[in-house]
Amino acid sequence: MQDRWNAFMPYPDVDVGHASTGPLSGLRVAVKDLFDVAGYPTAAGNAAVLAASGIKRATAPLVQTLLDAGACFVGKTNTDELAYSLIGGNVHFGMPRxxxxxxxxxxxxxxxxxxxxxxxxxxxGLGTDTSGSVRLPAAINGLVGWRPTHGSLDNRALRPLAPSFDVPGFMTRSLEPMAAVMSALGMPPANDRPISILIPEDIFETIDGAIADEMIASFGSSAMPIRRTDAIASFSLADLAVAFITILQKEAWESNKTLFERSPDAIAPDIAARLRAGSRLADEEVREARRIRALFSGEIDRLLCGNVVVAFPTLASNPPTRDAGPESFAAFRSACIKLLCLSGLSGCPQAAFPIASRAGSVSLSLFGARRTDRMLVNVAMQLSICVKEQMPSKKVNTNS
Structure with missing residues (x-):
């Protein structure tokens, strides 16, 4: 396979078997290099981790479930170093294009x-999502992205970053194969109760007004009731982001402390700086962040208990160019984490998917109660159909 996009790790090919039939038969799966696959090392985007890895003798149970469902393994994929960024760069193996x-x-x-x-x-595409690591690249690349309910999928033989936030996640080019993946993984079926869509004004105020208005207008053509609320929670988005980052940094340090102490120079400076920040956090800061998480999670459970789906943009700003400076990357990460942290703090699922707009394709997210993963995809399908019907059709030139 020719990979001019630098999507895959440069490992020698190993035959990884899969079932000849199954619900995912005919579909190819690319696996993030955080999951163990028999016959391959696991580098987690770091040269020192790669050197110490050795060849794995067993495949991560989640990957094996996909193979047993008929999916064909096509390779292990590049990742940000230690999965600790939202940009996509890697000083050891390069940035995919x-x-x-x-x-x-x-x-x-x-x-x-x-x-x-x-x-x-x-x-x-099998990935992981801690602070948005599936949803954000899905949005930028025009894909469907699914962050599952926390703890609903097997995460054994998966290198951790921040375990209380880490989840395996998936990306597909359309909603139908994502629904097939959910079914193959045994996610509970969607219930048939009436669904209402909730629009949080504080979130939509973070993005371009014209795009926000168009997104909201697209909901009106659906048969689902629409409700609005001033804010998604009693906490500001900024306060939630601070609590999330505090817990993330603390757990990321704990997950990578041994590597950092043994090989500090083997970690990129920006990643190392975030790990150091986690090591210096006071216990009181972490306790307060976890208190906010518990309170927010309770508020979200109450908000979503009536078959409510929250709709909001996946990204808070346009992505920077690949040659932008560290300041641009940091500003983009900071803006987006205010929206991406909601699923992590609550443990609830989120589905991101592209919708057509007059400005081009934009990414919309649906956020629901725990174990409503398949319902989110069903709602996304309904909204996608409504948006397509609203968009003006292209005129056909009959003079040619």
Whole structure:
């Protein structure tokens, strides 16, 4: 397979068997290099981790479930170092190239899996999502992205970053294969109770007004009731982001402390700086962040208990170019984390998917109660159909 997008790790090919029939038969799966696959090392985007890895003798149970369902393994994919970024860069193995717009970042940390799917090199991209590492690259590459209910999928033989936020996640080019993946993984079926869509004004105020108005207008053509609320929670988005980052940094330090102390020079400076920040956090800061998380999670449970789906944009700003400076990357990460942290703090599922707009394709997210993963995809299908019907059709030139 020719990989001009740098989506895959440069490992020698190993035959990884899969079932000849099954619900995912005929679909190719690209696996982020955080999951163990028999016959391959696991580098987690770091040269020192690669050197110490050795060849794995067993495959991560979640990957094996996909193979047993008929999916064909096509390779292990590039990732941000230690899965600790949202940009998609890697000083050891290079930044994958965004097939949708090669001038833009691919997004991370599941950069290679997103690029493999967007480039048509895979049908299913398996990644991980801690602070948005599936949803953000899915949005940038025009894909469907699914962050599952926390704890609903098997995460054994998966290298951790921040365990209380980490989840395996998936990307596909359309909603139908995502629904097939959910079914193959045994996600509970959607209930048939009436659904209402909730629009949080504080979130839509963070994005371009014209795009926000168009997104909201697209909901009106659906048969689902629409409700509005001033804010998604009693906490500001900024306060929630601070609490999230505090817990993330603390757990990321704990997950990577041994590597950092043994090989500090083997970690990129920006990643090392975030790890150091986690090591210096006071216990009181972390306790307060976890208190906010518990209170927010309770508020979200009450908000979503009546078959409510929250709709909001996936990204808070346009992605920077791949040659932008560290300040641009930091500003983009900071803006987006205010929206991406909501699923992590609550443990609830989120589905991101592209919708057509007059400004081009934009990414919309649906956020629901725990274990409503399949319902989110069903609602996304309904909204996608409504948006397509609203868009003006292209005129056909009959003079040629």
């Amino acid at each position: 965004n097939p949708r717009d090669p001038d833009l970042i691919p997004g991370g940390s599941s950069s290679g899996s997103a690029v493999a799917v967007a480039a048509g090199l895979a049908d299913i």
